[in-house]
Amino acid sequence: TESMLPIIQDKLVAIAQTAGKMMVDADPSVDTSDTKKNSSDRVTETDKAVEDMVKSRLLSAYPRFAFLGEETLKDGQKLGDEPTFVCDPIDGTLNFIHGFPNTAVSLALTVEKKPIIGVVYNPFRGDLFTAIKNRGAYLTTANGSTKRLPLRPIPAPLASLNDCLVAIEWGSQRQGSNWDLRTSIAQTLMTSKSSGGAMVHSIRSNGSAALDFCYVAAGWLDVFWEGGVWIWDVCAGWIILEEAGGVVASANPGDWNPTLEGRLYFAVRGAKRAEQEGVVKELWGLMGDRRFVF
Numbered sequence: 388t389e390s391m392l393p394i395i396q397d398k399l400v401a402i403a404q405t406a407g408k409m410m411v412d413a414d415p416s417v418d419t420s421d422t423k424k425n426s427s428d429r430v431t432e433t434d435k436a437v438e439d440m441v442k443s444r445l446l447s448a449y450p451r452f453a454f455l456g457e458e459t460l461k462d463g464q465k466l467g468d469e470p471t472f473v474c475d476p477i478d479g480t481l482n483f484i485h486g487f488p489n490t491a492v493s494l495a496l497t498v499e500k501k502p503i504i505g506v507v508y509n510p511f512r513g514d515l516f517t518a519i520k521n522r523g524a525y526l527t528t529a530n531g532s533t534k535r536l537p538l539r540p541i542p543a544p545l546a547s548l549n550d551c552l553v554a555i556e557w558g559s560q561r562q563g564s565n566w567d568l569r570t571s572i573a574q575t576l577m578t579s580k581s582s583g584g585a586m587v588h589s590i591r592s593n594g595s596a597a598l599d600f601c602y603v604a605a606g607w608l609d610v611f612w613e614g615g616v617w618i619w620d621v622c623a624g625w626i627i628l629e630e631a632g633g634v635v636a637s638a639n640p641g642d643w644n645p646t647l648e649g650r651l652y653f654a655v656r657g658a659k660r661a662e663q664e665g666v667v668k669e670l671w672g673l674m675g676d677r678r679f680v681f
């Protein structure tokens with residue numbers, strides 16, 4: 388029930404803080420890291436240890452809820468309609484391995500395949516982003532102050548990519564048509580208008596999709612465009628962004644209502660969808676007839 392949501396959120400925050408301590412205490416230089424699909428797709432012992440801790444604490448507190456996690460995903464496991472905790476123990480594993488302090492634990496609760504609670508915590512900077520459906524999104528910083536998101540006023544309307552700071556992540560798939568599309572759109576976004584580009588203010592690749600969503604929610608970024616991320620990367624950030632007034636659309640043109648099960652996301656800040664349509668349609672237009680395929 389609705390009244391349980393703040394209690395569940397408190398639990399997720401407490402668990403995220405324990406996870407954060409494990410991340411800060413770990414020494415990634417001695418932490419064994421395995422490669423998954425290739426040398427840029429990695430998992431560390433800390434990813435696995437954090438997920439084990441998160442899973443056992445959540446399932447002992449809420450034994451009737453389902454659990455879906457990046458490192459313990461079972462073959463063929465899909466997000467269902469039942470209340471489900473979705474966990475990315477370390478989003479931004481490459482940053483973690485390199486000591487680049489932009490990495491987070493991302494925890495969400497979904498009901499009927501939609502996120503209703505989101506907690507994203509970066510222990511290296513002490514930023515805690517939280518949201519509950521219909522109750523707003525917040526950032527609590529290391530000094531203990533809590534502010535409602537967005538932190539920066541929303542420019543109305545966000546008419547053109549030309550005014551935007553845009554995040555793109557590169558993912559670990561570095562060849563093929565998805566890669567060609569991603570790199571060519573990145574180039575067009577940066578290129579000057581007189582040479583046929585969108586001339587965005589600039590592009591950022593911070594290395595954590597979960598934090599990219601939160602940074603759009605905060606108003607530090609205007610847009611995040613990515614094809615290839617998974618449920619656990621975006622689930623918590625999604626509700627944080629929505630509660631800050633932002634919108635999630637598909638990274639491929641045409642779909643304003645993507646589901647969590649897709650792998651294509653376009654996150655944009657704003658107050659009303661009409662204010663966000665300009666930049667979404669502009670980027671969709673740059674894609675021509677090319678599409679991400681997963």
Ligand code: LIP
Binds near residue numbers: 479480481559594
């Ligand atoms: C990573 C993301 C990153 C994205 C990668 C990957 P991980 O998550 O947050 O931004 O480009 O495809 O999904 O593997 O560090 O949890």
